[in-house]
Amino acid sequence: MSEITKFTNLRNLEGEELSITVENGYFSDSASAVQKIEDCTGMTLIPGLVDMHTHLREPGFEDAETILTGSMAAAAGGFTAVSAMPNTDPIADTAGVVEQIFRLGQVHGICDVFPIGAITVGSKGEQLAEIRAMNASAAGIRIFSDDGNCLSSAILMRRALEYVKSFDGVIAQHAQDPELTVDSQVNEGAISSRLGLKGWPAVAEEAIIARDVLLADHVKSRLHICHVSTAGSVEIIRWAKARGIQVTAEVTPHHLLLTEDLIESYDPVFKVNPPLRTKRDVEALRFALADGTIDVIATDHAPHPIERKECEWANAAFGMLGLESALSVSFKAMVDTKLISPKDLIYRMSSRPAEIAGYKDHGAIANGKPANFALVNLEKNWVSKPRMSKSGNDPYRGMTLPVVVEATYLRGRKVYSHHE
Numbered sequence: 001m002s003e004i005t006k007f008t009n010l011r012n013l014e015g016e017e018l019s020i021t022v023e024n025g026y027f028s029d030s031a032s033a034v035q036k037i038e039d040c041t042g043m044t045l046i047p048g049l050v051d052m053h054t055h056l057r058e059p060g061f062e063d064a065e066t067i068l069t070g071s072m073a074a075a076a077g078g079f080t081a082v083s084a085m086p087n088t089d090p091i092a093d094t095a096g097v098v099e100q101i102f103r104l105g106q107v108h109g110i111c112d113v114f115p116i117g118a119i120t121v122g123s124k125g126e127q128l129a130e131i132r133a134m135n136a137s138a139a140g141i142r143i144f145s146d147d148g149n150c151l152s153s154a155i156l157m158r159r160a161l162e163y164v165k166s167f168d169g170v171i172a173q174h175a176q177d178p179e180l181t182v183d184s185q186v187n188e189g190a191i192s193s194r195l196g197l198k199g200w201p202a203v204a205e206e207a208i209i210a211r212d213v214l215l216a217d218h219v220k221s222r223l224h225i226c227h228v229s230t231a232g233s234v235e236i237i238r239w240a241k242a243r244g245i246q247v248t249a250e251v252t253p254h255h256l257l258l259t260e261d262l263i264e265s266y267d268p269v270f271k272v273n274p275p276l277r278t279k280r281d282v283e284a285l286r287f288a289l290a291d292g293t294i295d296v297i298a299t300d301h302a303p304h305p306i307e308r309k310e311c312e313w314a315n316a317a318f319g320m321l322g323l324e325s326a327l328s329v330s331f332k333a334m335v336d337t338k339l340i341s342p343k344d345l346i347y348r349m350s351s352r353p354a355e356i357a358g359y360k361d362h363g364a365i366a367n368g369k370p371a372n373f374a375l376v377n378l379e380k381n382w383v384s385k386p387r388m389s390k391s392g393n394d395p396y397r398g399m400t401l402p403v404v405v406e407a408t409y410l411r412g413r414k415v416y417s418h419h420e
């Protein structure tokens with residue numbers, strides 16, 4: 001017997017009233033008898049968000065996060081799909097490891113977890129990992145990255161781009177020239193000199209992006225740039241797109257909202273890779289997202305246990321939580337500033353990443369599609385505090401943020417419900 005629920009008194013992102021019907025986990029226009037009615041007064045319907053860049057830490061670093069707690073944090077943030085970066089222990093560089101991560105995500109059933117495979121063995125940048133076997137596995141990997149490390153070898157980048165081309169895969173680069181950033185701690189500039197912390201020059205990111213878009217052009221393959229953080233990177237990507245090079249790019253919520261001034265507190269909660277940059281960079285990133293030069297927002301959710309963050313700056317780990325706050329922080333940076341409409345922002349957090357990553361069951365509300373969606377309240381505020389993540393490194397803690405995720409549904413099943 002089918003199970004049919006009607007969600008009434010909803011609004012879409014343009015403010016129009018609507019109702020939706022979910023039948024056996026799918027959006028439906030079925031006229032058969034509705035068994036349950038959910039009154040959604042005050043709520044806005046959005047497709048489930050899709051994250052192209054998440055660190056779930058399992059296997060190996062379960063003291064920071066697990067696939068279960070990360071899935072719960074994702075659902076609390078309105079996400080129905082996340083891409084798990086491979087810098088676990090072991091590194092996700094074989095079909096066996098990526099299948100294990102994929103299956104654990106399915107078993108928990110709270111958020112679809114799509115592993116990203118490592119490009120090189122152990123993400124060491126020395127020899128290519130078994131890219132084809134990971135693609136052919138049950139996890140069907142199409143995105144490969146050595147994130148955490150930059151793939152700095154030009155010849156390996158060329159080969160990797162050639163490999164993934166045959167199955168329309170994509171190489172996601174963490175652009176950070178290693179020689180230009182040895183021991184780097186914060187953005188290179190006046191503040192790094194004043195604080196006596198080793199600087200991280202913008203050119204370390206930009207030089208790698210420039211090289212890689214040229215390689216992607218040469219090979220005619222797909223390149224994705226992780227966490228773009230500088231105005232100069234935006235210019236290079238804009239140039240590459242104008243030339244027809246197959247490059248896509250992401251920006252994190254924190255690089256859209258926070259600036260390097262925050263590091264004057266010496267609070268390692270603001271220590272992140274790439275580092276927080278200048279106001280001018282933040283403005284360039286916001287405009288680039290608004291005009292489509294940057295395709296998507298991705299969280300780079302990077303949980304760390306307390307002892308890795310509550311220590312001296314130089315010893316602290318890089319990274320911030322992101323899943324639970326991404327929607328709100330992005331609204332604050334992009335919609336409250338009138339740079340983008342709510343509809344366009346959600347496109348860059350759901351449909352567009354689903355399209356780049358090839359997650360066909362996500363990013364769309366249409367009859368016959370799996371009912372992956374969230375209900376949000378655009379009028380309400382909340383005070384940021386991580387509730388689901390196992391870690392507490394939230395740079396927005398205590399900040400009042402717009403938009404409350406009220407509920408998240410994965411294949412028609414409620415996987416998160418907001419409680420005050």
Ligand SMILES: [Zn+2]
Pocket residue numbers: 147148149174226227273274
């Ligand atoms: Zn990275």
